Amino acid sequence: xxxxxxxxxxxxxxxxxxxxxxxxxxxxxxxxxxxxxxxxxxxxxxxxxxxxxxxxxxxxxxxxxxxxxxxxxxxxxxxxxxxxxxxxxxxxxxxxxxxxxxxxxxxxxxxxxxxxxxxxxxxxxxxxxxxxxxxxxxxxxxxxxxxxxxxxxxxxxxxxxxxxxxxxxxxxxxxxxxxxxxxxxxxxxxxxxxxxxxxxxxxxxxxxxxxxxxxxxxxxxxxxxxxxxxxxxxxxxxxxxxxxxxxxxxxxxxxxxxxxxxxxxxxxxxxxxxxxxxxxxxxxxxxxxxxxxxxxxxxxxxxxxxxxxxxxxxxxxxxxxxxxxxxxxxxxxxx
Numbered sequence: 001x002x003x004x005x006x007x008x009x010x011x012x013x014x015x016x017x018x019x020x021x022x023x024x025x026x027x028x029x030x031x032x033x034x035x036x037x038x039x040x041x042x043x044x045x046x047x048x049x050x051x052x053x054x055x056x057x058x059x060x061x062x063x064x065x066x067x068x069x070x071x072x073x074x075x076x077x078x079x080x081x082x083x084x085x086x087x088x089x090x091x092x093x094x095x096x097x098x099x100x101x102x103x104x105x106x107x108x109x110x111x112x113x114x115x116x117x118x119x120x121x122x123x124x125x126x127x128x129x130x131x132x133x134x135x136x137x138x139x140x141x142x143x144x145x146x147x148x149x150x151x152x153x154x155x156x157x158x159x160x161x162x163x164x165x166x167x168x169x170x171x172x173x174x175x176x177x178x179x180x181x182x183x184x185x186x187x188x189x190x191x192x193x194x195x196x197x198x199x200x201x202x203x204x205x206x207x208x209x210x211x212x213x214x215x216x217x218x219x220x221x222x223x224x225x226x227x228x229x230x231x232x233x234x235x236x237x238x239x240x241x242x243x244x245x246x247x248x249x250x251x252x253x254x255x256x257x258x259x260x261x262x263x264x265x266x267x268x269x270x271x272x273x274x275x276x277x278x279x280x281x282x283x284x285x286x287x288x289x290x291x292x293x294x295x296x297x298x299x300x301x302x303x304x305x306x307x308x309x310x311x312x313x314x315x316x317x318x319x320x321x322x323x324x325x326x327x328x329x330x331x332x333x334x335x
Contacts, residue, residue: 005029007098008076015102015111016040024049028076030133032180033196035071043107047074047094051200053134054207055080055097057087058314074104085114133176134204136212137165140282141173142201143209145191147302148286152190164282198304198330206312213279215258219272222251226265227297233257235281237301238309238318245321252309254281254301303329 005025012019017040019025024036028049037046048071052059055077075088075095088095089103089112096102104111132138144151144163151159160170177183182197184190191197227234238252239245255262258278262268268276283302300306307330310322 004078004098008096011096011098011100011102012038014100015104015113017104025076027180030176030180032182033193036074038074038104038106040109043109045106045109046071048072050075052077053132053204055088055095056084057091057093059203059206060093072106079117082115133173133180134200134208136209137169138173138176139201139204139209140165141170142177142197143302143304144283145177146194146198146201147283147304149191151286158286162284162286164284202308202311205308210308210312213254213282215255215278215280216263216270217274217278218263218268218270218276219274220266220268220276222248222276225251225253225298228259228261228265233281234262234298235301236298237279237306238277238313239321241300241306242310242321242325245324246317249275250313251276252279253277253298254279254305256281 005022008025009019009022017038020037020039024034027034028051030051034049035046036049037044050060050073052075055075060075073093075093076097077095078098080088080095080097080101085095085101085103094103094105096104100113100116102111102113134142140163141159144159148162151162156167156170156174159174160167163170165173174183177191182191182193184192222240225234233256235254236252237254238250239248240251242248253276255278281301285302303325307322307325310318310325313319
């Protein structure tokens with residue numbers, strides 16, 4: 001049983017609830033789809049469990065709020081702040097965190113506990129916890145599997161190269177995907193529940209993988225970007241990669257290594273309000289070799305990463321564009 005699962009289970013018992021299986025909590029913590037029934041004093045309610053590494057409405061995809069499950073959502077996590085708990089209650093979203101903060105409302109049951117801090121835990125549950133399916137490095141593996149499904153039944157060496165991780169890390173991620181129910185067959189590594197996997201990956205991205213990718217931030221003109229002669233390693237993401245959906249005011253670029261001449265020739269500054277973000281390119285596209293199949297020196301990142309960057313922006317314009325992008329260009333990711 002996962003550590004955070006035990007804390008959540010303890011609080012449910014403290015508040016007088018029975019649960020139809022602790023393994024359902026474990027499934028949700030690891031990112032697998034899970035439905036569970038809570039019972040208290042004769043009243044019962046079945047919930048669709050969702051784990052959020054960061055318990056905020058920003059990190060709860062609008063697609064998840066109207067979930068495909070017929071049951072109401074119960075959001076689980078390590079800690080929910082006072083502002084987020086108020087926002088969840090106002091939105092009618094029920095939750096429980098590892099510190100005992102909870103909002104549960106069904107039948108004659110009403111439990112509303114706020115402002116608790118989890119003082120019992122010496123180390124918080126973070127996206128880098130060893131057994132977390134959506135840690136930064138494992139998220140790179142999941143990204144590669146979602147973007148290039150053909151990697152699922154290929155050699156582990158190829159998967160590790162495409163994802164930018166070690167063979168051992170790729171292998172342990174595959175095992176964890178199998179354990180959490182995201183593989184149809186561990187021997188051929190065929191994904192299932194891919195829409196749920198995408199939703200969990202996107203929710204974990206802002207606090208898991210994204211912070212490990214940041215290189216530098218600048219301010220400057222984003223409309224006419226000059227690349228370095230002979231350098232074809234620039235990739236664009238975020239709203240600047242979705243110009244057909246909105247007018248961009250920020251620029252997000254990915255590169256394997258920031259050439260110090262790039263900020264200079266584009267006259268980017270470090271003393272203004274940042275509107276340009278330079279991030280580490282962590283993947284290798286199996287179908288594009290150094291841009292030779294694409295005449296543009298600045299190429300778009302895979303659509304999934306554009307979607308994640310738009311969702312992680314915290315900007316309502318970008319989130320609306322993300323949902324349109326998902327509908328139009330990420331349809332290949334389906335159960």
